[in-house]
């Protein structure tokens with residue numbers, strides 16, 4: 001089950017605000033509301049960290065594909081700006 005973090009935040013806020021107005025008997029609901037809010041914030045933080053990492057590796061992959069190619073003669077990985085292969089010494093372009 002994957003509940004969006006914003007739902008957690010909204011639920012927690014509603015729960016704690018309502019129980020706050022309802023009085024002392026609902027103090028437990030107030031605290032559980034706070035916990036739900038904390039969980040929502042935690043989820044958002046985790047998602048942020050993971051999306052940052054994912055986009056970084058994606059970018060690295062793309063830039064590697066842009067700058068590198070393989071040699072026609074020996075399949076060695078060579079830079080696109082190179083004229084000669086560093087492995088077999090044959091002309092690339």
Ligand SMILES: [Zn+2]
Nearest residue numbers: 071074085088
């Ligand atoms: Zn080569």
